[in-house]
Amino acid sequence: MTIRDATEVFSEWALRNRDEGMESGHANSVTEMLNIAIPMLEEPFSAIDVGCGNGWVCRKLQSNDNCSKVVGIDGSIEMINKAKQKSMGEFHLAKLPGWKPSQKFDLIHSMEFLYYLKDPLDMLKVFFGEWLNEKGVLIAGVDHYLENVESHDWPKSLNVHMTTLSEEQWRQGMIDAGFTNVETRRVGIKPGFLGTLAIFGRKG
Ligand SMILES: C[S@@+](CC[C@H](N)C(=O)[O-])C[C@H]1O[C@@H](n2cnc3c(N)ncnc32)[C@H](O)[C@@H]1O
Numbered sequence: 001m002t003i004r005d006a007t008e009v010f011s012e013w014a015l016r017n018r019d020e021g022m023e024s025g026h027a028n029s030v031t032e033m034l035n036i037a038i039p040m041l042e043e044p045f046s047a048i049d050v051g052c053g054n055g056w057v058c059r060k061l062q063s064n065d066n067c068s069k070v071v072g073i074d075g076s077i078e079m080i081n082k083a084k085q086k087s088m089g090e091f092h093l094a095k096l097p098g099w100k101p102s103q104k105f106d107l108i109h110s111m112e113f114l115y116y117l118k119d120p121l122d123m124l125k126v127f128f129g130e131w132l133n134e135k136g137v138l139i140a141g142v143d144h145y146l147e148n149v150e151s152h153d154w155p156k157s158l159n160v161h162m163t164t165l166s167e168e169q170w171r172q173g174m175i176d177a178g179f180t181n182v183e184t185r186r187v188g189i190k191p192g193f194l195g196t197l198a199i200f201g202r203k204g
Pocket residue numbers: 006007008010011019022023026050051052053054073074075076079094095096097110111112113116117
C-alpha cells in the first residue's frame with residue numbers, strides 16, 4: 001500500500017475529533033516544554049507553533065501576558081479549519097518544508113511534528129537561519145525516537161513516513177544547525193511511557 005501523507009491522516013483525525021485526544025495526551029509534555037523555553041526568552045516574545053494541529057498550544061500561548069504574537073501553521077486543512085473556529089489567532093495552512101513565515105520569531109515550538117519530515121535535521125537548519133530571531137529559542141518534542149522502542153511500529157500502523165532518530169542524533173543535529181545551549185530532556189514521563197524527548201537550544 002502507498003505510504004500516506006501525514007497531513008491527510010491528521011485531517012481524518014480532526015474530522016473524527018481525535019485532535020482532542022492529542023491535545024489532552026500531549027498537554028503534560030507541552031506544559032513542561034513551555035516551562036523550560038519561556039524562562040529562556042526575553043520579554044515580550046513572539047511565538048510560532050509548527051504542526052499546530054487544532055491550535056491548542058497557540059491558545060495557551062495567547063493567554064501568556066508576555067507573548068506579543070502567536071502564529072500556528074499546519075499542513076492539514078481540517079486541523080487549520082478547527083484552529084480557526086476555536087480562536088481568532090493567526091493560522092496558516094502550509095506544508096513543510098516548502099513554506100516560510102513572513103517574519104522571524106523569538107520562540108519556535110513544535111510538538112509531535114518534526115519526525116514526519118523526510119529530513120528533520122535540515123528543517124532545524126532552516127528554523128535557525130530563516131525563522132528565528134537572534135537570542136530566540138527552539139523547543140521541539142518528539143514521542144517517536146530510537147530509544148522509545150514502543151514507538152517503532154507507528155509508521156507501519158499509521159502507514160505514514162516517520163524519520164527515526166536517536167536522542168544523540170537530535171542533539172547533534174541542533175548543534176550542526178548552529179544552536180547553542182543545546183539540551184535534550186525527557187518530559188511528560190508516566191508509567192509505561194519513557195517520556196517525550198524535548199530538544200531545545202538558543203540562537204546566539
Ligand atoms: C501528531 S500531530 C500533533 C499536533 C499538535 N502539535 C498537537 O500536539 O496536538 C502532527 C501534526 O503535524 C502536521 N504535519 C505533519 N506533517 C506536516 C508537514 N509536512 N507540514 C505541515 N504540517 C504537518 C499534521 O497535519 C498534524 O496536525
